Amino acid sequence: MPVFCEENGFYTTAQRSYNMSQIRSKGTKPELLLKKALWQAGIRYKTPKKPLPGKPDISLKKYKLVIFVDGAFWHGYDWETRKHAIKSNREFWIAKIERNIQRDQEVNAYYQSKGWTVLRFWDFEVKGEVGRCLKGILDFL
Structure with missing residues (x-):
């Protein structure tokens, strides 16, 4: 069983690994909050069953919108400032997050080349101002 090391105040490698494995990529609270707001606004969307490139959280095929x-x-919010705050395993985390940022740009370019529109919201934007995010979507539609 993974344990917290009280003497040093950090988690063992096994505990850290377990904690990280519990972070979901689908069905997050901000995602569900935005989906609920869309549904209440009368917007019917799909949560892609067959993964689309980049695995969008919501797709509206009719409007060519992901x-x-x-x-x-x-995904590296305010990355140039925040990457300096990473203290442990810096090499790994910086490379991982920078690759995520690059992949996001590649996914955006892919959809745009196919004539689709890509909207991206930060999780804290959705949690704090779901109405503003919903308005951005409705303005597009």
Whole structure:
């Protein structure tokens, strides 16, 4: 069983691994909040069963629109400032998050080349101002 090391105040590698494995990529609270707001506004969307490139959280095929709700840490919100705050395993985390940022740009370019529109919201934007995010979507539609 993974344990917290009280002497040093950090989790063991096994506990850290377990904690990280519990972070979901689908069905997050911000994603569900935005979906609920869309549904209440009368917008019928799909949660793609067959994964689309980049695995969008919401797709509206009729409007050629894909919507992503990105986690601030995982997708590098304010990255140039925040990457200096990473203290442990810096090499790994910086490379991982920078690759995520690059992949997001590649996914955006892919959809745009196919004539689709990509909307991306930060998780904290959805949690704090779901109405503003919903308005952005409705303005597009």
